[in-house]
Amino acid sequence: MKNQLKIYSDMKSLVTMALLACMLPVASFANNDPKLDQDTVIIELNNNSKIVIVTKSKEDLATLENYDINQMIRDLNAQLTDSVEYMEIKDGKAYVNEDDEVELKDWKINDDEIRIKLGGVEVDVDPDKVDDWDEDDWSERKKVTYEAERVDRTTHHFNIDIGLNNWLEDGEFPDANNAPYSVKPFGSWYVGLNSTNRTWVGGPLFLEWGMGISWYNWKLEDADYVIQEGSERIEFNALPANISGQKSKLTASYINATVVPMFDFSRGRRKITSIESGGFRIKKYSRKGFRFGVGGYAGYRIGSHTKLVFKENGGKRDKDKEKDNFFLENFRYGLRAQVGWKGVELFATYDLNEVFSPNRGPLNADGQNAGLNAITFGITL
CATH class of the missing domain: 2.40.160 (Porin)
Structure with a gap:
């Protein structure tokens, strides 16, 4: 797998990353590339592929536990093809759709945000963004349809x-x-x-x-x-x-x-x-x-x-x-x-x-x- 997964955004715990390394067949952390500074984590796999996680600071690793790394690996393994050479995750979880584009499919709810769920409909509202929203934004809305195969307990x-x-x-x-x-x-x-x-x-x-x-x-x-x-x-x-x-x-x-x-x-x-x-x-x-x-x-x-x-x-x-x-x-x-x-x-x-x-x-x-x-x-x- 020649694909590289880069996560830019808030990260929460080095411990989670260490657990991931233990579960992979062969995984080691190295930082021999002079172009990469001390805030880069590299997981080398046994088939000469690697996973690279780049953060702006060590403090950014604090939010890594927000991410389901194991599920990311499973989804990537199931969906990535040779035509996809690069993928960037900026927030929540992302998956590759049929057009080999990255679509955001999960929205992390912060303390000041509101979630309303009734039956089969869920509405998330970010008050800070709503103040600047107008009807023209609706014409530029993003629509994604997909199937959730994973069953939560x-x-x-x-x-x-x-x-x-x-x-x-x-x-x-x-x-x-x-x-x-x-x-x-x-x-x-x-x-x-x-x-x-x-x-x-x-x-x-x-x-x-x-x-x-x-x-x-x-x-x-x-x-x-x-x-x-x-x-x-x-x-x-x-x-x-x-x-x-x-x-x-x-x-x-x-x-x-x-x-x-x-x-x-x-x-x-x-x-x-x-x-x-x-x-x-x-x-x-x-x-x-x-x-x-x-x-x-x-x-x-x-x-x-x-x-x-x-x-x-x-x-x-x-x-x-x-x-x-x-x-x-x-x-x-x-x-x-x-x-x-x-x-x-x-x-x-x-x-x-x-x-x-x-x-x-x-x-x-x-x-x-x-x-x-x-x-x-x-x-x-």
């Missing part, structure tokens, strides 16, 4: 679950019996905000785990019923004749912990599109291949309320909102299934315990306690 991201809620009674939806507690399928929204970690276990097996907050919204099919807390149980009572219901719903919020083993047959490989302009960098991550998993979750109720929107005697719309526990079970636990294909991720959850406390749910047509279990399905952003 654990990655972290935020995502949003958006879905529809309902509940099952003995495995059936209550509207099959025209029950007053039947839920309107569209409009009963579920929203979850999740902080998720993804840990690679081995092969195609990953473990997704984390914490989040979710909101159940059960919107009644018949808005002429009001949800009220009775003396012994939750009640779904008909409104007086002079009141016309427009919307009637029950909302409950929970803080949750989730663990889902995932089989990812692309083994974590992702397609990454990076756009850089001035102090902005936008990176979009798209997963590859098929993946699925089934796991569990547990949650604790942190709030609940009912909302009734109505008209009295045909007058103006009015609303009534009441906060209470409504005999809701404080704890929830159940199963979560996830399935994805490339950039699409679907989920479904089912509470194994009932929504309301034992024998505190509504009465069914037979006068028995209706055991209702929450069910949700939707998409993850």
